[in-house]
Amino acid sequence: MNMVRKLLCAVVPALVAAVLLAPTAAKADYFTGHWHFVGGMGHVEAMNAICVIAVNSHGAVAGQCTGPFGVAQAEGVTNGLNIVLRVHHVATRPGGITGIATFKGIWYRSGVIRGTYIDSPFPGGVGSFTAYPVH
Numbered sequence: 001m002n003m004v005r006k007l008l009c010a011v012v013p014a015l016v017a018a019v020l021l022a023p024t025a026a027k028a029d030y031f032t033g034h035w036h037f038v039g040g041m042g043h044v045e046a047m048n049a050i051c052v053i054a055v056n057s058h059g060a061v062a063g064q065c066t067g068p069f070g071v072a073q074a075e076g077v078t079n080g081l082n083i084v085l086r087v088h089h090v091a092t093r094p095g096g097i098t099g100i101a102t103f104k105g106i107w108y109r110s111g112v113i114r115g116t117y118i119d120s121p122f123p124g125g126v127g128s129f130t131a132y133p134v135h
Helices: 002-029
Strands: 031-040 044-055 061-068 070-079 081-092 100-105 113-119 127-133
Touching: 031 113, 044 070, 044 127, 061 081, 100 127
Parallel strands: none
Antiparallel strands: 031 044, 031 127, 044 061, 061 070, 070 081, 081 100, 100 113, 113 127
């Protein structure tokens, strides 16, 4: 009897912790990977980039993006199915734009992230974006 009690006292807390922590880790994995971000403000396509995003066990995001006119560094956080990214983009070719954009998106069951963004070169503007997984 004592052996069973000791086993239960050792195993049950570990199982409870695993169950409680598993959803957080699984949801972070929704955002980890390669994404093709496209979007714009109004009728103008202002964004077309491939981003490599990593999410740690605490939901912190780090990433790098490349596009036809520039490069960017991304940082942010996830919370369940939501992600917020702050992206520092730098023009590397004519037509590129340097600034800081903030993206707020939601991961959908279809496998895409959709949301809105603001960008420092366009004060008062709000754009929409979709990010598609790159396989």
